[in-house]
Amino acid sequence: MNGSTAFSAAPRHAASTTPVLEVEDLSVRFTRRGEAGTQAVDGVSFSVAPGETIGLVGESGCGKSVTSLAVMGLLPKRGVQVAGSVRLDGQELLGAGDRALRKLRGADMAMVFQDPLSSLNPTVTIGVQVTEVLKEHRGMSGKEATEEAADLLDRVGIPDPRRRLGEYPHQLSGGMRQRALIAMALACSPRLLIADEPTTALDVTIQAQILELLRELVQGSGTALVMITHDLGVVAGLCDRVHVMYAGRIIETADRGDLFARPRHPYTGGLLASVPRLDTTRGTPLTPIRGSARDAIPWAQGCAFAPRCDSGRDDCLTEVAGSTVPLESDGAGRELRCRHPLTVPPVAGSPTTPGADR
Amino acid sequence: MTTEPTSPASGPLLQVQGLQVHFPIRRGLFVDRTVGHVRAVDGVDLSIDRGTTYGLVGESGCGKSTLGRAILRLTEPTAGKVLFDGTDVASLKPEPMRHMRRRMQMVFQDPLGSLDPRQDVESLLAEPLHAHGLGGDKPAIARRLRELLDAVGLPEAALRRYPHEFSGGQRQRIGIARAITVEPDLLIADEPVSALDVSVQAQVLNLLEELQERLGLTYLVIAHDLAVVRHISDVVGVMYLGSLVEQAPADALYEAPLHPYTRALMSAVPVPDPVLEDSRERILLSGDLPSPANPPSGCRFHTRCPWRQETRCDDEVPVLRELAPLHLVSCHWAEDIRDGRLLPKSADEVAAIQGVSVGPTGADQPVDSMIGGVDEPVEFR
Numbered sequence: 151m152n153g154s155t156a157f158s159a160a161p162r163h164a165a166s167t168t169p170v171l172e173v174e175d176l177s178v179r180f181t182r183r184g185e186a187g188t189q190a191v192d193g194v195s196f197s198v199a200p201g202e203t204i205g206l207v208g209e210s211g212c213g214k215s216v217t218s219l220a221v222m223g224l225l226p227k228r229g230v231q232v233a234g235s236v237r238l239d240g241q242e243l244l245g246a247g248d249r250a251l252r253k254l255r256g257a258d259m260a261m262v263f264q265d266p267l268s269s270l271n272p273t274v275t276i277g278v279q280v281t282e283v284l285k286e287h288r289g290m291s292g293k294e295a296t297e298e299a300a301d302l303l304d305r306v307g308i309p310d311p312r313r314r315l316g317e318y319p320h321q322l323s324g325g326m327r328q329r330a331l332i333a334m335a336l337a338c339s340p341r342l343l344i345a346d347e348p349t350t351a352l353d354v355t356i357q358a359q360i361l362e363l364l365r366e367l368v369q370g371s372g373t374a375l376v377m378i379t380h381d382l383g384v385v386a387g388l389c390d391r392v393h394v395m396y397a398g399r400i401i402e403t404a405d406r407g408d409l410f411a412r413p414r415h416p417y418t419g420g421l422l423a424s425v426p427r428l429d430t431t432r433g434t435p436l437t438p439i440r441g442s443a444r445d446a447i448p449w450a451q452g453c454a455f456a457p458r459c460d461s462g463r464d465d466c467l468t469e470v471a472g473s474t475v476p477l478e479s480d481g482a483g484r485e486l487r488c489r490h491p492l493t494v495p496p497v498a499g500s501p502t503t504p505g506a507d508r
Numbered sequence: 509m510t511t512e513p514t515s516p517a518s519g520p521l522l523q524v525q526g527l528q529v530h531f532p533i534r535r536g537l538f539v540d541r542t543v544g545h546v547r548a549v550d551g552v553d554l555s556i557d558r559g560t561t562y563g564l565v566g567e568s569g570c571g572k573s574t575l576g577r578a579i580l581r582l583t584e585p586t587a588g589k590v591l592f593d594g595t596d597v598a599s600l601k602p603e604p605m606r607h608m609r610r611r612m613q614m615v616f617q618d619p620l621g622s623l624d625p626r627q628d629v630e631s632l633l634a635e636p637l638h639a640h641g642l643g644g645d646k647p648a649i650a651r652r653l654r655e656l657l658d659a660v661g662l663p664e665a666a667l668r669r670y671p672h673e674f675s676g677g678q679r680q681r682i683g684i685a686r687a688i689t690v691e692p693d694l695l696i697a698d699e700p701v702s703a704l705d706v707s708v709q710a711q712v713l714n715l716l717e718e719l720q721e722r723l724g725l726t727y728l729v730i731a732h733d734l735a736v737v738r739h740i741s742d743v744v745g746v747m748y749l750g751s752l753v754e755q756a757p758a759d760a761l762y763e764a765p766l767h768p769y770t771r772a773l774m775s776a777v778p779v780p781d782p783v784l785e786d787s788r789e790r791i792l793l794s795g796d797l798p799s800p801a802n803p804p805s806g807c808r809f810h811t812r813c814p815w816r817q818e819t820r821c822d823d824e825v826p827v828l829r830e831l832a833p834l835h836l837v838s839c840h841w842a843e844d845i846r847d848g849r850l851l852p853k854s855a856d857e858v859a860a861i862q863g864v865s866v867g868p869t870g871a872d873q874p875v876d877s878m879i880g881g882v883d884e885p886v887e888f889r
Contacts, residue, residue, distance in 0.1 A: 209705040326796070353797075354777055355772060356567075383778025386782045387779075424706055424707050424709065425710070436710040442675045442676075443707075444675050
């Protein structure tokens with residue numbers, strides 16, 4: 151895409167209501183000869199509009215990263231079965247050829263990974279890595295690309311960008327590396343940015359800088375942002391809509407304010423109750439969720455969270471109820487996969503005003 | 509349990525006085541020249557009362573882990589005293605030190621990395637007992653191990669299993685069980701929950717609190733997560749570039765942080781509450797942590813401080829002062845900042861005033877090329 155300037159306003163598509171990304175019934179299954187397959191992602195659907203930030207939240211192993219890799223077409227071909235539909239601006243990505251995907255990645259959709267050191271090439275200078283994108287997708291000459299790269303680094307807040315271009319990744323601090331990665335991801339003003347735990351490896355003060363940067367980018371350029379994180383605090387500050395995942399499926403979807411004020415799924419409620427908070431006094435007891443994510447049962451047998459759930463009853467199991475637990479609409483703009491949802495916020499004195507509008 | 513018969517019954521269990529840990533920066537292929545020092549810990553004083561929890565927070569590279577290791581002498585301190593129950597640990601000979609270690613144990617961040625993959629849980633837990641000649645005969649040891657597993661909430665069947673067979677939370681429970689096997693008085697926990705999922709974090713935090721209540725343990729909890737530290741600590745110390753910048757009872761610190769760095773740190777922590785997230789003020793810091801090999805002059809925070817003043821900050825090293833009862837701060841202007849007489853500048857302004865000197869770790873200095881090499885001792889992962 152030959153976007154005029156990176157991050158400039160005025161998204162190309164004026165009708166901002168059509169989603170940039172539509173994921174429908176996405177399933178990813180890892181298979182290995184001689185072993186039973188693992189269903190990492192199981193019928194996940196969501197969409198992102200321009201300028202919108204959605205969050206995929208869950209603990210390790212819930213399938214949030216695999217979802218993002220499937221969207222980007224970065225999963226290996228062997229031993230992986232991907233089904234469903236992923237559309238970027240209406241164009242189907244699943245089953246698209248390598249060449250077509252290469253054209254899109256970096257230009258129309260980009261990704262920022264968790265660990266900036268392992269996603270940068272240690273043997274090549276930052277300058278070469280940033281200009282590569284510009285030469286490939288925007289057809290710039292070496293000199294133009296260098297100019298533009300310095301400009302990009304400057305915009306993501308890297309001081310003295312010209313000197314940085316000649317440096318190697320190990321010479322930059324963690325926060326700087328993550329900024330460089332974000333600069334690369336935004337080089338062609340992509341319509342979609344997927345950030346997979348972009349701040350998990352960083353210190354809180356640096357995290358605050360990076361989150362502020364992402365916030366500005368989304369507001370300034372109308373980029374659709376998919377934020378993958380386990381940190382509920384990050385979600386509360388950044389995301390418009392939140393999808394909570396457990397064992398490969400979305401179990402609750404809600405707007406940010408609703409979700410934190412009135413969590414409906416016992417898992418969401420449990421997560422909120424188990425996070426220590428800055429604004430509670432010492433000795434406020436934490437209410438952890440029993441067991442660990444390993445205790446999940448297959449969705450075909452019933453609600454995967456049932457073995458850890460305090461509100462679970464017999465009909466959470468397929469055997470008793472005769473059907474699996476569906477993801478159903480639960481009031482305006484909310485979806486829920488639970489037969490016995492929470493009715494009151496379980497965290498005393500937290501999620502403040504209910505129905506906080508935004 | 510809180511008082512030892514042999515000890516001076518009152519007074520703090522652990523006192524650290526002027527502790528310094530400097531790592532030499534070496535250069536040269538044949539001649540090993542020392543060209544400088546990384547001041548990982550540079551003069552820290554703290555004291556922990558019996559049965560209480562001291563929380564140490566700071567960002568990576570601030571020296572908090574090194575401080576914890578220096579107290580146990582897993583890293584030799586360069587200078588200073590570590591008084592454990594009245595004895596100066598820092599000057600003990602190896603054998604008395606080994607005996608002393610029975611009373612001070614450590615829980616590490618990464619339970620998989622700190623448990624021997626070839627030992628089953630039984631031998632992992634029995635090893636400290638054998639090492640210190642405790643526990644008595646076989647049946648007595650077996651009984652003790654069952655007690656331990658019970659205390660940390662693991663099934664008895666766990667004894668025959670190996671570390672890789674457990675989940676992260678269970679492994680951390682094994683790590684904790686191993687530390688309390690020898691009935692220590694002091695437990696140093698270095699990032700005990702940061703490798704765990706949130707739902708499991710809460711389980712381990714609750715376990716730590718329960719054990720403290722039951723066994724009368726004294727904790728030094730080192731963490732980067734302010735919410736975790738706040739939850740578990742009685743007193744909190746904030747470290748920046750090798751020194752304490754603020755120390756106060758947990759509630760007082762979180763209600764009214766006085767040091768600019770503490771304020772910035774606390775405003776940067778995301779809170780899982782959208783209403784609060786939208787309304788609260790954020791203090792963004794400019795740049796990164798400066799290099800501990802070449803710390804800034806005067807107040808070490810002045811290169812990033814939104815409240816920096818023209819006088820004193822750049823050239824005069826602030827000392828810890830008691831501003832409120834038990835509330836220590838090392839900032840020249842703490843009173844003025846507290847009373848709102850000084851107003852913060854934005855991150856961009858600070859960056860502009862400081863010019864290139866706010867660059868990331870060491871990048872501007874000629875010692876630059878060595879930073880990669882000295883990074884390791886600064887921060888033990």
